[in-house]
Amino acid sequence: MNQVHSGPVSLGPLLSKEGRRDPNPFYADLHARGPVGLLTDPADRFDVVVHGYDAVHQALRDPALHVMTGDYPDRRGTRRWRAHAALQVLVKSIFFTEGGDHTRVRRLFSQAFSARRVAALEPAIVRIIERRLDRLAELGTGGAPVDVLAEFALPVPSDVVGELLGVPEADRDWFPQRVRAFGAILDLGVGVWRFQQAADAAAEDLTGYFRDLVAARRAEPRDDLISELASASSNTGAIVPTDAELHDDELVANLLTMYNGGFVTTTHLIGNGLTLLLDRPEETQRVLADPARAAGFVQEVLRHEPPTHFSIRWAAEDTEVAGVPVARDSRVLVLLGAANRDPARFPDPDAFDPGRDQGQPLSFGAGPHYCLGAVLSKMEGQFALPMLLRRFPDLALAGEPGPRTTLMLRGYETLPVRLS
């Protein structure tokens, strides 16, 4: 059955100041009208919006709907994107690659995220969290306010993904500013173009950093993922890499995007989760009393306040979603954050209920591009939040957390707290 909305849909309300602060009323309105909408206002820059839970699931698994590969702007005859270092990096990364190249690169990187390898990281994760808790205690002595986002939610996942990939500890403080500049162009809305120049400069810095690191590890391998992948990559410039190979450009682009995507997302899982716990002391007590509850809690944080509200696809050929025709070349906005609040899947969707048993939210996507770091980031959340609140049982907000205004990498800029 064709389930398109009866009337026109516009992204205007979502991208307004109020919509960015709280997109959920907009999502509720969409759900009342059907799972897929057609966008007719050129200002929206998308042709179709998909937001029903089942429809999002279907769209993310449809082989006709591609991530934003370089083919899309090329097919439309716009070649300006090639002048931008940040866009060049993105299209060389797994996030924006399709077909055989995607399978080859995903196979190489998924070794790093196997259940065994992630489980083996557990002692390192606990150590990293403990060290950052010690640092928080120092900073918060005598009731001084501390930014728990900058001093805990950001460095913990940065240290974890740094550990996984092999980014030296001494270099990690150099990243956040550049990662923020690079990530700013990933949000929705034409306004993001004003960040392009800064994103290109950050991409050049980050590319240079990872290129040097790959060269150093190739010369003197260590026991880390970068050394392993450096030996699988080649800088011979072969046009068609063999199965065992990665081009150096691909390796660098993937290290950069994986490192960036691997910590800011998890930072916001921790920050968003903490504010939900602070508002619910009885839930905090339950999570602390029974560590098994942390998994359900983290899953509900991911559903209720996902760090990533959308993915983007384009139709490489004619297709359909929930019975709605999607023409070749259409730009499709896939609203993961809306799917997580679909009342047809999650009854009373705005209620925060860690006891729900209605299956996985779509915060990590679905299908061939399903997040490689899902198990790792859930594990980080399940350790970090209880350990933080066990160490500082009187932790309380020391001011209003700054508003959340982005839909990609959605979380607080700062989170001032007092530890006692």
Ligand code: HEM
């Ligand atoms: C709460 C934390 C995280 C969230 C919400 C998240 C979200 C997502 C989403 C929605 C996608 C799919 C994008 C699409 O379909 O277009 C994705 C892909 C991906 N994520 Fe995550 N992510 C998180 C943490 C991580 C971590 C910790 C890592 C690595 C250390 C990671 C690495 C990746 C990679 C490599 C992909 C691309 C997979 C592919 O294209 O085949 N993510 N992530």
